[in-house]
Amino acid sequence: xxxxxxxxxxxxxxxxxxxxxxxxxxxxxxxxxxxxxxxxxxxxxxxxxxxxxxxxxxxxxxxxxxxxxxxxxxxxxxxxxxxxxxxxxxxxxxxxxxxxxxxxxxxxxxxxxxxxxxxxxxxxxxxxxxxxxxxxxxxxxxxxxxxxxxxxxxxxxxxxxxxxxxxxxxxxxxxxxxxxxxxxxxxx
Amino acid sequence: xxxxxxxxxxxxxxxxxxxxxxxxxxxxxxxxxxxxxxxxxxxxxxxxxxxxxxxxxxxxxxxxxxxxxxxxxxxxxxxxxxxxxxxxxxxxxxxxxxxxxxxxxxxxxxxxxxxxxxxxxxxxxxxxxxxxxxxxxxxxxxxxxxxxxxxxxxxxxxxxxxxxxxxxxxxxxxxxxxxxxxxxxxxx
Numbered sequence: 001x002x003x004x005x006x007x008x009x010x011x012x013x014x015x016x017x018x019x020x021x022x023x024x025x026x027x028x029x030x031x032x033x034x035x036x037x038x039x040x041x042x043x044x045x046x047x048x049x050x051x052x053x054x055x056x057x058x059x060x061x062x063x064x065x066x067x068x069x070x071x072x073x074x075x076x077x078x079x080x081x082x083x084x085x086x087x088x089x090x091x092x093x094x095x096x097x098x099x100x101x102x103x104x105x106x107x108x109x110x111x112x113x114x115x116x117x118x119x120x121x122x123x124x125x126x127x128x129x130x131x132x133x134x135x136x137x138x139x140x141x142x143x144x145x146x147x148x149x150x151x152x153x154x155x156x157x158x159x160x161x162x163x164x165x166x167x168x169x170x171x172x173x174x175x176x177x178x179x180x181x182x183x184x185x186x187x188x
Numbered sequence: 189x190x191x192x193x194x195x196x197x198x199x200x201x202x203x204x205x206x207x208x209x210x211x212x213x214x215x216x217x218x219x220x221x222x223x224x225x226x227x228x229x230x231x232x233x234x235x236x237x238x239x240x241x242x243x244x245x246x247x248x249x250x251x252x253x254x255x256x257x258x259x260x261x262x263x264x265x266x267x268x269x270x271x272x273x274x275x276x277x278x279x280x281x282x283x284x285x286x287x288x289x290x291x292x293x294x295x296x297x298x299x300x301x302x303x304x305x306x307x308x309x310x311x312x313x314x315x316x317x318x319x320x321x322x323x324x325x326x327x328x329x330x331x332x333x334x335x336x337x338x339x340x341x342x343x344x345x346x347x348x349x350x351x352x353x354x355x356x357x358x359x360x361x362x363x364x365x366x367x368x369x370x371x372x373x374x375x376x
Contacts, residue, residue, distance in 0.1 A: 017262075017263065036359055036360055036363065037359060039358075042354055081358070162228070162374070163375040164228035164230060165228075165229055170228070170266075172220065172224060172362075175224065175366035179370045182350070182352075182370065186351070
């Protein structure tokens with residue numbers, strides 16, 4: 001695989017449980033769990049997307065603790081994974097940043113628990129990533145109750161929901177990230 | 189699939205980062221994330237295995253909040269998933285409980301980031317679960333730096349480590365559970 005895969009965790013625009021447009025707070029374990037997944041599956045960057053500067057400061061403090069504070073000595077594996085983390089205020093800024101560094105084609109891939117007309121299977125997406133060359137793929141995950149419809153509509157590709165057994169599919173975003181990275185990039 | 193799959197999250201005996209035998213504390217998100225995964229993939233029960241009564245009380249309080257407190261109204265999807273949670277003091281007690289309810293064969297499956305002589309691939313394990321009939325499978329996951337060697341040695345089957353891309357494989361137990369349940373039970 002010579003393609004470049006990036007991940008963005010979206011805190012705005014997302015829905016709350018009443019399907020109202022909100023900005024969610026950052027969850028500490030979202031930073032760690034997803035950074036470790038991103039590292040395991042060879043992603044180039046893990047963007048935490050949040051518009052508020054106060055939240056960005058909080059995230060930076062957490063990262064600092066593990067990067068250069070006591071945490072770096074206590075658990076170097078976390079430090080390595082957090083090297084991948086980058087904070088950006090909007091999805092658009094993330095796209096600019098990637099294209100600035102890696103000019104060319106950038107596919108934005110949305111993930112959602114709902115189905116859309118342009119929904120693509122994991123098998124198809126995996127093939128795309130592994131057979132095309134020198135392209136950029138940005139996987140977006142929504143926090144809260146999922147990414148806003150408008151943001152999803154702007155994506156080039158939408159991944160199908162994760163089906164387990166039966167009707168229940170209320171996975172945490174952390175679990176969804178782990179499963180989707182494994183389906184698309186795991187050693188099969 | 190007519191087999192019964194159970195999951196156990198082991199807090200003792202596990203290692204800390206210096207490979208000393210310890211009992212870990214319960215992490216709030218381990219309860220939720222893993223319960224939601226267990227529900228998604230059709231598991232029959234999610235056992236939280238912890239020997240200390242004080243920790244068992246704490247876990248019960250958290251579960252109560254989501255089962256009958258404000259949490260049950262705020263987020264019914266969490267309530268449903270937590271119905272699967274059961275607290276047990278030891279792995280042995282979990283085995284007794286399963287066999288008491290579902291007499292017959294019970295395979296204990298350990299998961300670990302290390303390789304053992306009786307390590308089995310995910311493909312093989314998936315076939316076993318899907319082709320055999322009326323058997324019980326207990327998947328054990330260690331918290332901290334993984335389950336103690338003696339506990340792993342007592343397992344009938346050991347699953348291979350999760351390989352991503354490269355050498356880094358320090359996934360959180362939450363991510364490992366999500367990926368392994370998807371590999372063994374996900375809709376392919």
